Amino acid sequence: MPYDHLDLLKPAPFSVLLADAQPLMRLGVAALVDAQADMHVVAQAASLNELQALRAHHRPDVVCLDIALLDPRPAEHLAALRHGETASRVVVLTQRAGEEDIYRAVCAGADAYLFKDSPAEQLLQGLRTAHAGGRYMPPAVAARLAARLHGGVLSQREMQVLEQVAAGHSNKRIGLAFGISDGTVKSHTKRIFHKLGATSRTGAVAIAVQRGLIAL
Incomplete structure (x- = not known):
């Protein structure tokens, strides 16, 4: 050939x-x-x-x-x-x-x-x-x-709090884990809700899982 x-x-x-x-x-x-x-x-x-x-x-x-x-x-x-x-x-x-x-x-x-x-x-x-x-x-x-x-980006501390929320821990337990007050935990949680567009702990966790921020 x-x-x-x-x-x-x-x-x-x-x-x-x-x-x-x-x-x-x-x-x-x-x-x-x-x-x-x-x-x-x-x-x-x-x-x-x-x-x-x-x-x-x-x-x-x-x-x-x-x-x-x-x-x-x-x-x-x-x-x-x-x-x-x-x-x-x-x-x-x-x-x-x-x-x-x-x-x-x-x-x-x-x-x-x-x-x-x-x-x-x-x-x-x-x-x-x-x-x-x-x-x-x-x-x-x-x-x-x-x-x-274009969405809100969670800070390192907010990610840590979110992971604790996903684990079902109370504000008091989260505060003890990080050495911060209940009020500070509530402030972090409010910012997390705002950035994720959530209105509840359950909603925030669901959105975070969907976005790939955390895994359950």
């Missing part, structure tokens, strides 16, 4: 490392990626340890992962993937839809963030955009990030 010299002009497919604890999810994404002419899967990881080892070995152009795999310090591990000598572009494909989850991932360096129920075309666009050095977020993700950026 004659050698087609035009093949020399074609860029090599970029490499993708998949990381997800769910085997069927990895299988489906791998089939989608490998069906494309401009990308291919070099390895699959089912745990954080596997991800770190395979990334060091293969040095993929793009890592496509479920951020849940990086618990309990997802932002720290994501930043490590994104920077350093073996830095890779990072595409997050996850079920975590909280505003805070998205915000923290983007701040840590995620190049794309998609939900697992996203259309295949969006995932492919996210992979290609990330590889090209851009940032990609579909409309649903962008809207939640915008809500986080």
